[in-house]
Structure formats: structure tokens, C-alpha cells
Amino acid sequence: MPILEVQNIHKSFDSTEVLRDISFSLERGQALAVIGSSGSGKTTLLRCLNFLETPDGGKIIVNGETLFDADAPAGRNDAETRAKRLHFGMVFQQFNLFPQYTALENVMLASQLLAEQRPDYKQDRRAILEGIEHHAIDLLDQMSLSGRMNHYPHQLSGGQQQRVAIARALALKPDILCFDEPTSALDPELTGEVLRVIRSLADQHMTMIIVTHEMAFARDVADHVVFMDGGVIVEQGTPEQVFADTQNERTRSFLSRYAQNS
Numbered sequence: 001m002p003i004l005e006v007q008n009i010h011k012s013f014d015s016t017e018v019l020r021d022i023s024f025s026l027e028r029g030q031a032l033a034v035i036g037s038s039g040s041g042k043t044t045l046l047r048c049l050n051f052l053e054t055p056d057g058g059k060i061i062v063n064g065e066t067l068f069d070a071d072a073p074a075g076r077n078d079a080e081t082r083a084k085r086l087h088f089g090m091v092f093q094q095f096n097l098f099p100q101y102t103a104l105e106n107v108m109l110a111s112q113l114l115a116e117q118r119p120d121y122k123q124d125r126r127a128i129l130e131g132i133e134h135h136a137i138d139l140l141d142q143m144s145l146s147g148r149m150n151h152y153p154h155q156l157s158g159g160q161q162q163r164v165a166i167a168r169a170l171a172l173k174p175d176i177l178c179f180d181e182p183t184s185a186l187d188p189e190l191t192g193e194v195l196r197v198i199r200s201l202a203d204q205h206m207t208m209i210i211v212t213h214e215m216a217f218a219r220d221v222a223d224h225v226v227f228m229d230g231g232v233i234v235e236q237g238t239p240e241q242v243f244a245d246t247q248n249e250r251t252r253s254f255l256s257r258y259a260q261n262s
């Protein structure tokens with residue numbers, strides 16, 4: 001069973017269709033790269049998966065559980081929406097760290113807020129908070145940031161901030177980690193360090209959806225590639241199929257424009 005099934009997602013803003021009949025599935029432990037020109041709907045797709053936008057049509061199924069079905073709208077229950085969001089983690093282009101908190105505090109914050117909802121929180125507060133701190137320290141270690149835990153965002157490079165943001169997303173143990181152009185705001189030398197972290201997550205079989213303009217990286221790391229244009233998936237397949245045996249004219253022209261510019 002795929003970990004994620006996206007079925008016939010539609011989304012319009014005002015009367016403009018931004019996503020049209022988007023369907024794909026993703027197996028556990030695989031990395032999906034989403035590529036496509038500006039305005040093709042990539043960010044909107046990730047926002048729909050993360051419940052930051054509500055699709056107008058379609059279904060989102062995770063681990064066989066229907067999290068969203070436009071034909072059977074659930075009542076607006078905030079606790080339920082929050083629980084559904086936890087299946088997905090999101091790393092944005094702009095790292096969006098809280099400037100007043102250290103790297104470690106940024107990574108711990110959401111887990112602490114969630115822990116406060118636990119029925120055993122009052123009783124086991126100290127142990128729960130220690131567990132959260134240990135996990136956050138481990139994650140920052142994995143991001144090679146052990147010496148930076150107590151630094152504030154303004155004391156960190158963009159690449160370091162983005163690695164904190166990745167640790168923060170991992171802290172909630174998402175089933176699927178989504179990246180929206182994680183390196184577009186970074187200088188080339190900092191891009192490499194963030195891509196290395198994402199590659200090591202792929203090696204550890206983290207299930208990921210990566211929107212990227214780094215074609216060589218997508219080709220190298222992804223198990224499956226989706227090419228979007230004008231709100232539709234015009235081509236999808238293995239990296240070999242999409243990059244080396246391109247069938248669709250729009251994909252071909254996008255890739256050749258890309259090759260010329262890089």
C-alpha cells in the first residue's frame with residue numbers, strides 16, 4: 001500500500017484553476033521530486049497536502065486513511081486538522097525560524113506545545129520535556145549543528161538556518177517530509193550543504209516530496225519525478241523516464257530551457 005495517494009486534486013483561487021486533476025502516489029521510503037515552471041502550482045500542491053489550503057476536489061489518503069475527501073467534508077474541528085497535519089512536515093524556502101528563539105528552542109517549540117495537550121503532561125512534565133530536548137539535540141547533531149544549538153537565527157548562515165528548519169520539521173516525526181524549494185534562497189556553497197542533508201535523509205529512507213529547481217539533484221535523489229505545467233501533471237515517472245526519455249513536449253522544452261540557463 002502506498003504511504004500517500006493523491007487523487008484528482010483540484011484547487012481554484014477566485015475563478016482561476018491552479019491545480020487540475022492532480023493524481024500520484026508515493027511508496028514509503030521514497031523521494032518524489034516535483035519540478036515545473038513558475039506558477040505551475042507546485043507550492044499550492046504542497047500547501048494542500050499540509051492542510052494550509054483546502055482543495056476544491058479530490059482525496060488525500062495517507063497509510064490507507066482518508067485524510068481529506070472533498071465529497072465528504074468534515075466539520076471544522078481544529079484538533080482533528082492539527083492531528084492530520086502531523087502526517088506531513090514542511091520545510092519552506094524562507095526558513096521562517098523564530099528570531100527570538102535559539103536553534104534548539106526553535107526545534108523543540110512545536111513538540112512542547114503538543115506535549116502540553118497530553119493527559120500525562122502535568123504528572124510527567126519533567127521527563128516529557130527532557131525527552132523532547134534529547135530528541136531535538138539528536139536532530140541538530142544529525143544536521144551537523146551540535147556547536148550551534150544555542151545560537152539565534154541571526155547568528156546562523158542561511159544554510160545553517162535551513163538545517164535547523166529541517167530538524168524542526170523532523171522533530172514532529174512526520175510520515176512525509178515536504179520541501180518547497182529548500183535551497184532557492186541560498187548561495188551556491190550553502191545549497192550544497194542543505195542538499196547533502198536531504199540526500200542523507202533519502203539514504204535513511206525518509207519519505208519526501210521535494211519541489212526543486214535543482215535538476216541534477218532531483219535526478220540523482222528522487223525515486224519518482226512529477227513534472228507540472230499550468231496546474232496539471234503533464235508527465236511523471238522514474239528520473240530516467242522523465243529526464244532521459246522525456247515524452248512530453250512541455251517537459252522537454254522546460255528541461256532544455258533549464259539546461260541553457262545552468
Ligand SMILES: Nc1ncnc2c1ncn2[C@@H]1O[C@H](COP(=O)(O)OP(=O)(O)OP(=O)(O)O)[C@@H](O)[C@H]1O
Nearest residue numbers: 013014018036037038039040041042043044045181
Ligand atoms: N493565495 C492565492 N491566491 C490567489 N492566487 C494564488 C494564491 N496562491 C497561489 N496563487 C496562484 O496560483 C498559481 C500557482 O502558484 P504556486 O505558488 O502554486 O506556483 P509554483 O509552481 O509554486 O511557482 P514558483 O515556482 O514560482 O514557486 C499562480 O498563478 C499563483 O499566482
Ligand SMILES: [Mg+2]
Nearest residue numbers: 042043044180
Ligand atoms: Mg512555489
